[in-house]
Amino acid sequence: MAAEAALFDIIFSTRSMRRLKTDPVSDDIIYQILDAGIRAPSGGNTQHWRFLVVKDAEVKRKVQEIYQKGWEQARTIYDGRPGPSHMEEGKFRKLLDAASYLADNLAEVPVLIFACLKERPMPPGEAGAQLAAKLARLSGSSIYPAVQNMLLACRALGLGATLTTVCSLHEEELRPVLNLPDNISTYALLPVGYPMGKFGPVRRMAVEEITCVDQWETPLKRPA
Numbered sequence: 001m002a003a004e005a006a007l008f009d010i011i012f013s014t015r016s017m018r019r020l021k022t023d024p025v026s027d028d029i030i031y032q033i034l035d036a037g038i039r040a041p042s043g044g045n046t047q048h049w050r051f052l053v054v055k056d057a058e059v060k061r062k063v064q065e066i067y068q069k070g071w072e073q074a075r076t077i078y079d080g081r082p083g084p085s086h087m088e089e090g091k092f093r094k095l096l097d098a099a100s101y102l103a104d105n106l107a108e109v110p111v112l113i114f115a116c117l118k119e120r121p122m123p124p125g126e127a128g129a130q131l132a133a134k135l136a137r138l139s140g141s142s143i144y145p146a147v148q149n150m151l152l153a154c155r156a157l158g159l160g161a162t163l164t165t166v167c168s169l170h171e172e173e174l175r176p177v178l179n180l181p182d183n184i185s186t187y188a189l190l191p192v193g194y195p196m197g198k199f200g201p202v203r204r205m206a207v208e209e210i211t212c213v214d215q216w217e218t219p220l221k222r223p224a
C-alpha cells in the first residue's frame, strides 16, 4: 500500500521543471534515470530507442542555439492568442515565460538527454512504403513511454526535467553537432538538473470532462 501511495504521489507531482540549478548531476543518477526509461514498452519489444547524454559545455551551447531557434518558431503559435480555455491566462503566460527561460539557459543545465529512435526496417517495395506511411503517425509511441518513465524517475530522485521537442524542429542542424547517424531521429530533449523551485501538484482538466463511455458524447460520471 505504501508503494502504491508513493507511486501516485510521484505521478501527481511530476510537472515541468524548467528553472534548474547548475549543480552537477552524477553519472550514477543519470544511469538510474536511463535504466528506468528502458523499462518502458516498445512496439514488438524492438527497443529501438537510443539515448544521447550531453554534458559537454560546447555541445550544450550549440544545442541551445538550435533549441532557441525552435522555441522562437513554436512561440509564434501562442503569441497574440489566448491560452487554453482550461488555464487562467496569467498562468499560461507564466508557462511561456518559464519556457523562454529554459530556452535562454539551456546550456547551463547540467545534463541534456536526447531520446531518439533508430529507423525500423520495413518490408521491401510498395507494401513496405504503405506500411511505413501508416506507421509514421505512431512512431513516437515507442519512445514516449520511456520518456515518461524518465520524467517520473527524475521526480523520484528529486531532479527537475521537462519533455521538450522544439530542438527536433531543426534536426538537420542537430545532426552534425551530435554526430547523429542518418538512421537515428530525435524525439525529445530532457534537460535534467536540481530544481530551483519546489515540486507542486500537476493541474489538469477532470477525467469526466475528457472521457466518454461506450459511445462518443456519453460522458463518464465521476464516482460518488
Ligand SMILES: Cc1cc2nc3c(=O)[nH]c(=O)nc-3n(C[C@H](O)[C@H](O)[C@H](O)COP(=O)(O)O)c2cc1C
Pocket: 014, 015, 016, 017, 018, 095, 098, 099, 102, 162, 163, 164, 165, 166, 167, 202, 203
Ligand atoms: C509533446 C510535448 C512537447 C513539449 N515541448 C516542450 C518544449 O519544447 N519546451 C517546453 O518548455 N515544454 C515543452 N513541453 C512541456 C509542456 O509545455 C508541459 O507538459 C505542459 O505545459 C504541462 O505542464 P506541467 O506538466 O508542468 O503541468 C512539451 C510537452 C509535450 C507533451
